Amino acid sequence: MSEAVLVAAVSPAKARNWRFRHVLLALNVAAVAAVSLLWWASTRFGWVAPIFLPAPGDVLHAARLTLANGDLLTDIAVSARRVFLGFVLAAVVAVPLGIVMGVWRPAKAIVDPFVSLLRPLPSITWIPLTILWLGIGEAQKVAIVFMGSWIYILLYTVESTRRVDPLLLRAARNLGATDFAIMREVILPGALPGIITGLKVTLAISWSCVLTAEMIAAQSGLGALIWQAKDWGNLPLVLVGMLCISLTVLVADWLMRLIERALLPWERNRSN
Amino acid sequence: MTKIFDTDRGRSLVAIQDVSLDVIEGEFLCLLGASGCGKSTMLSLFAGFLQPSSGHVMLRGQPITRIEPRCGMVFQSYALFPWKTVRGNVEFGPKMQGVGRSVRRATAQRFIDMVKLTGFENHYPAELSGGMQQRVTLARILAANPEVLLMDEPFAALDAMTRQIMQGELLRIHDASGKTTVFITHSIDEALILSDRIVVMSARPGRIKTILPNPLPSPRHVSVQLSPEYAALKAQVWQMVESDLLAHDETFRPNH
Numbered sequence: 001m002s003e004a005v006l007v008a009a010v011s012p013a014k015a016r017n018w019r020f021r022h023v024l025l026a027l028n029v030a031a032v033a034a035v036s037l038l039w040w041a042s043t044r045f046g047w048v049a050p051i052f053l054p055a056p057g058d059v060l061h062a063a064r065l066t067l068a069n070g071d072l073l074t075d076i077a078v079s080a081r082r083v084f085l086g087f088v089l090a091a092v093v094a095v096p097l098g099i100v101m102g103v104w105r106p107a108k109a110i111v112d113p114f115v116s117l118l119r120p121l122p123s124i125t126w127i128p129l130t131i132l133w134l135g136i137g138e139a140q141k142v143a144i145v146f147m148g149s150w151i152y153i154l155l156y157t158v159e160s161t162r163r164v165d166p167l168l169l170r171a172a173r174n175l176g177a178t179d180f181a182i183m184r185e186v187i188l189p190g191a192l193p194g195i196i197t198g199l200k201v202t203l204a205i206s207w208s209c210v211l212t213a214e215m216i217a218a219q220s221g222l223g224a225l226i227w228q229a230k231d232w233g234n235l236p237l238v239l240v241g242m243l244c245i246s247l248t249v250l251v252a253d254w255l256m257r258l259i260e261r262a263l264l265p266w267e268r269n270r271s272n
Numbered sequence: 273m274t275k276i277f278d279t280d281r282g283r284s285l286v287a288i289q290d291v292s293l294d295v296i297e298g299e300f301l302c303l304l305g306a307s308g309c310g311k312s313t314m315l316s317l318f319a320g321f322l323q324p325s326s327g328h329v330m331l332r333g334q335p336i337t338r339i340e341p342r343c344g345m346v347f348q349s350y351a352l353f354p355w356k357t358v359r360g361n362v363e364f365g366p367k368m369q370g371v372g373r374s375v376r377r378a379t380a381q382r383f384i385d386m387v388k389l390t391g392f393e394n395h396y397p398a399e400l401s402g403g404m405q406q407r408v409t410l411a412r413i414l415a416a417n418p419e420v421l422l423m424d425e426p427f428a429a430l431d432a433m434t435r436q437i438m439q440g441e442l443l444r445i446h447d448a449s450g451k452t453t454v455f456i457t458h459s460i461d462e463a464l465i466l467s468d469r470i471v472v473m474s475a476r477p478g479r480i481k482t483i484l485p486n487p488l489p490s491p492r493h494v495s496v497q498l499s500p501e502y503a504a505l506k507a508q509v510w511q512m513v514e515s516d517l518l519a520h521d522e523t524f525r526p527n528h
């Protein structure tokens with residue numbers, strides 16, 4: 001009798017994989033619980049003075065108060081609206097421009113110097129000029145988001161347009177595609193994954209832009225909430241604001257990923 | 273014609289030198305040779321992807337100066353559109369020709385069935401094995417129905433059984449349509465089974481060594497491989513390729 005050298009069996013490996021994933025999930029929960037416990041203990045036993053770090057209970061209390069009077073949700077909505085407008089405006093300008101720059105070298109030559117000049121400027125440096133031009137209303141916040149976002153979207157779009165596999169362009173031409181068809185059938189779908197990655201990365205940047213703008217000159221929004229709470233010495237509310245920012249950006253990112261999945265069906269289960 | 277590539281370090285590489293070849297209307301021509309002897313380069317010149325450094329390529333008396341849709345190419349590296357399903361890829365040629373939706377769908381289905389990919393119409397290329405992707409490229413070019421078929425090792429990634437089936441299908445299509453076909457292979461067996469004429473190439477620089485008419489009776493069947501005639505031919509071709517292999521420090525490698 002000869003023995004089997006190689007055995008393929010489904011169940012043990014699968015079960016191990018399943019168990020491993022639950023171990024990982026448990027580790028997630030345990031890590032958060034441990035840090036929370038440490039936080040609670042350090043305030044409860046006076047290891048850290050409350051003026052430097054408020055107790056978890058105080059933060060929860062502050063959150064309940066600002067949720068109850070509707071301030072928190074209003075601020076989230078106000079910030080989200082500014083981000084949305086600035087981001088969409090940036091995408092509407094930068095994606096088509098980037099595609100043109102990617103396929104037509106002269107356009108790139110014209111725009112490139114300005115990109116080089118503007119790229120090193122953090123969005124915060126635009127605050128004086130935008131206030132001068134637009135005041136401190138909504139338009140100015142949207143402009144800050146726009147100025148901080150469009151260049152990144154542009155760079156990602158140009159790169160992904162240029163990276164479309166030249167072999168596929170050849171193949172399409174060989175199959176009789178016209179310039180227009182090449183654009184629609186090959187360049188656009190070929191560049192789309194890179195463009196969407198760029199939009200995802202930029203969305204987080206847009207959020208940091210709006211918060212900076214709100215901290216410096218605004219009556220509403222999450223950035224203003226944090227800044228005003230600091231002025232009142234309401235540290236628990238500062239922490240509530242910070243947590244809300246994290247959660248909001250996470251939700252925005254998750255929405256982006258849903259959109260990505262819907263737009264790129266061929267990237268869903270790539271085997272290689 | 274001659275094709276010289278400029279390589280990175282400012283040196284130039286003669287990929288094909290002083291090649292002169294008439295492809296006869298309706299024939300099945302095999303380019304046979306070791307890796308690196310310029311077979312792919314030659315096909316790229318035929319398709320208009322490259323322009324010769326000297327000389328010219330003519331199609332029915334007209335020089336080819338740009339990418340030529342009348343010479344359909346099956347790429348060695350598949351070149352499938354990753355964002356299109358199998359059906360979308362196969363429908364691409366007819367779609368570019370302005371064929372209506374239902375007609376091109378039927379055309380695509382016919383060729384998908386022919387390459388034995390029925391049931392995979394809605395799969396994306398990344399979900400298929402190499403051999404399956406290779407068959408999609410074959411179906412895609414056949415659906416586009418070009419005047420000349422250029423095929424760069426189209427069966428290299430297939431297992432022996434599927435390859436035999438595909439060879440049979442290709443011969444059948446060739447007999448039925450009378451399409452001029454230029455087919456690259458580094459398999460002597462494949463060349464002998466498929467072709468009307470075999471162009472044996474040698475490397476460094478790429479040249480045509482000989483052109484052998486294939487005397488095996490056609491239509492051919494794989495069983496010709498058992499005949500003594502076949503064995504003699506194979507030995508003859510092998511001798512020619514072997515001397516080239518020994519002269520150059522090159523081994524038989526698929527791809528490139």
Ligand SMILES: Nc1ncnc2c1ncn2[C@@H]1O[C@H](COP(=O)(O)OP(=O)(O)O)[C@@H](O)[C@H]1O
Nearest residue numbers: 277285287306307308309310311312313314528
């Ligand atoms: N685009 C290119 N630039 C520089 N050298 C090339 C290029 N394409 C092919 N070559 C060279 O030309 C020679 C012939 O290549 P190729 O036609 O691909 O050979 P084959 O298909 O017979 O294996 C090789 O030495 C290869 O390195």
Ligand SMILES: [Mg+2]
Nearest residue numbers: 311312527528
């Ligand atoms: Mg090759």
